[in-house]
Amino acid sequence: MDKLLLIDMKKGETIFSEMPARYSGLGGRGMTSTVVAGEVHPLCHPLAEENKLVMAPGLLTGTTASCSGRLSIGAKSPLTGGIKESSTGGLAAQKLARLDIGAIIIEGLPATRDLYIVHIDANGARVIIANELRGLNNNETVERLTGKYGNKVGYICIGRAGEMRLAASSIATTDMDNIPCRHAGRGGLGAVMGSKGIKAIVVDDRGAASVAVGDAKEFSEFNKLWAKSLLDDPNTGVGMPAQGSAAGTVIMNREGAFPTRNFRFGQFEGVSEISGKAMRKIIKERGGRQALPCSPGCVIRCHRVYNDKDGKYIGKGPEYETIWAFGANLEIDNLDIIAEMGAICDDCGVDTLDVGVAVGMAMEAGIIDFGDGPGALKLVREIEKASYLGRILASGAATTARVLGVSRVPVVKGQAMVAYEPRVIKGMGVSLATSPMGADHTSGYATAVNLGWAKNWRYVPKLQVWGQMEMSREIQVRQAAMDSLGLCMFGNTPLLNDRNALPGVLGMINTKYGWHWQEEDFVALGKEVMKKEHEFNVRAGFSPAMDRLPLFFYKEPVPPLNTVFDIPDSELDRFYDF
């Protein structure tokens, strides 16, 4: 991955260059965050010409390394005002890696309001005017482009929400069925892509060579080690293939940590209706598909296809976080409605988490009642209509709360909170409070440690106060390193569980790059990435008092455990002292 592709949208030009020394050896989140921190004015408006949208495959992406197909996307976030990295699966990252492209930097704004696509193949890259795609959502965009470019390419695209530059809009990538259902969901990166006037990027790797890995046999041995740890893990080897990420629903509910009715309760009565087991049964009955990889080489296979009662395709089987945001969070116990809301969000190109929590804000405001599934579906359809109410919702939970005058607003740094009750899974609470990304389910899976699943890590019980900060920090640091390698975050539990997992990963890195990394180098990479991100945020105006959860988490005990979030501010304030 020796090439840097610069796309200058002011001029409509694309420029390939050798990877500059300052970015050499970086990948994924390490690449995107380094470029954003180094090149973007921290006080620019996220939709203005000074912002840059950066895409990068991970250091292992494009190889046969299991679950290494993530595309990292970064920019200054329209949602949080800070740095943002969000990753997505699908095909595009591996194809970019095969084209030897280590990073795409999209800068400037087009002089006119025209809409463009960018076409990348082995011969180069071109910016092509594409006004005929205006106003289309993701599915139709890909359908149209497929008519022209076929289904052997990878598509990276935005729906109407991104075109409207709304702060909860996502960037979609196509999966192995050529469906744009994998998303860099969080932080409004779709709005940045929309501001650049880019509707889609077509990545065609036909004719490209395969990615060099050094000694292929050695690489393969290390990959087997890594794959084995993924397959042996109860989470990635058993739970996820069987039920997808939705496997978490019943577990978190049992722990009293499944936030219900906008974080009023830790358990949801209707959980069995929206569980991974329930989804598995529904998909099976209706001829859907299960245990699919979202990108080639994934052994976890958490992806699934969800059909309606008549066997007609609705969308992807909703993820754990989506089931939560549209389910327990809203007291909706109907998987069909949840899947449909998720599919609408995927099509329009918005984050299901921020939109789900935004619908919760509409319920708080009394626009519809908690538990009203058809009402919630109707609200989400407003995004499809691009009505003012739809635009409000697609601007995320914080903005929706503001416009509707709501005061119970579960956001950190402007980004909606997630499916782990921070008063119960306190390590995850620390992650949500301190992550440079705002409240983010991908910031680091402290939950695994808090629930005692991490056999290769010292146990920090979920309700304990002391030690959560350090544990969350270490987990976040390692997550940042994984994100830089292009590994799926679900690899987290095997890494925490199996002492052979990291050696497998490091072995692949060392074989491919001729490096001599040990665990401390992996950790050092994660630290460096997080430091750069934090420093950007400080220059963007963030301060320690923003590394907090909303006040009600500190004051209001959550049933059934009736605990509050009680990690002292002094602990949170030390988070970035490393």
Added chain:
Amino acid sequence: MDKLLLIDMKKGETIFSEMPARYSGLGGRGMTSTVVAGEVHPLCHPLAEENKLVMAPGLLTGTTASCSGRLSIGAKSPLTGGIKESSTGGLAAQKLARLDIGAIIIEGLPATRDLYIVHIDANGARVIIANELRGLNNNETVERLTGKYGNKVGYICIGRAGEMRLAASSIATTDMDNIPCRHAGRGGLGAVMGSKGIKAIVVDDRGAASVAVGDAKEFSEFNKLWAKSLLDDPNTGVGMPAQGSAAGTVIMNREGAFPTRNFRFGQFEGVSEISGKAMRKIIKERGGRQALPCSPGCVIRCHRVYNDKDGKYIGKGPEYETIWAFGANLEIDNLDIIAEMGAICDDCGVDTLDVGVAVGMAMEAGIIDFGDGPGALKLVREIEKASYLGRILASGAATTARVLGVSRVPVVKGQAMVAYEPRVIKGMGVSLATSPMGADHTSGYATAVNLGWAKNWRYVPKLQVWGQMEMSREIQVRQAAMDSLGLCMFGNTPLLNDRNALPGVLGMINTKYGWHWQEEDFVALGKEVMKKEHEFNVRAGFSPAMDRLPLFFYKEPVPPLNTVFDIPDSELDRFYDF
């Protein structure tokens, strides 16, 4: 003013107590900011129960001191997330002072969604259920209440925007004609009042004694000194009685400092159509009224009554900032439309500045064109209708920009910028960047110094870089002291112009309170107030990087002078080192 009135909305109770020692000797902004900084959790949600709404007459309010009738209102701001103080004229403050009430602290949230009024008179205070007022705007609210409580009382009320808890909503007070057209406009304080469930406060001072001033003759002599400086000043003695605050339009335009088309130009072609002179002529021709005080004892008399072509009452003659926000800012050169938009805002209870800039955001988004007066009027009417678009606009410019995907957003700390081009009047630029209130036209009138009007102050030319920070700081500090005394901010120019002005003011303070204040005590008061405000903001998460103007002011020269804002960050970072 020895009494503190605590209104506990959770219990629906009112409690009078002697003023606690920690608040004794404070008034106006000094009182409200001290209470907010001391009693409100800086990380609470502004609409949640932890916020408090504080109202206080100034130290001289209720006496015969000229222009001392301001009511200071404070809370944690729903708009900026920081501390907010906004003041308003009218009758209420003087009546509170005569009732010996030094501060009202409204805390908690009502248990039900009922709506209330608070009735205060010489016999005490009561919280009264008043659901019949729900959904009414300010004019009808006061009409209904007048039917019951008469027109000899002072009303403090909110319109529908405040009831909906929208972030740009204001708190209105009735003027000498019993019209609720004077507003604590900025920072969304109306939303805090709405969150407390209070539609109106009725202040009936009948039967109350007059305010003691010590030696009445001595007090009167000092007041004459102060009044003379107000009457001798070209601004407050000539310009304002003749043309109201609108006198500034032509002057700022001539200086190249009248922001036009969302801060693209410093001069507006249509300025003569919306000038103070034009308004004076229109009001005269149509049988309106001019040169009126907004509260008893004001010698400036900037208030006026604006009628339509048929001589029918529209609303108050729009202020300079309103004329700018709905005029040059939108390239609308029609005073009738501007006055009507202002009147709608006054009735609904929203800040004309943040709403005017929000309409500019709608123009940036292409919803209507710049210059489209009827289109702008139609948008403002959406607030009246409480449609989703109306709610967006009434949430202020920053939120409107977000929901409409606009990147040219003239706000500081979330609050809309004002009618002074900061690339030209650079001292005012410093004030807008550094004020703890966000971009605020009332933060301190550095303009007077920058334009050479301040004969009693060393001249800092408008385009100069050095010295602006210190000058702005000194002016802001003095403004904070004036706000604590209850003096109208228009007294600023006489204080900067006439060396006898401050001795007059200090003489009144010393006579009334038996103090021995000199100029340094006045300055020390202002410093103390600003420090408390700043410290609150730091605890609320504000950081030095937020003391900046939006990036485009640094990069884009503004015609005709083609200057940028070039006060170094290092200067702005030193602002609070005092």
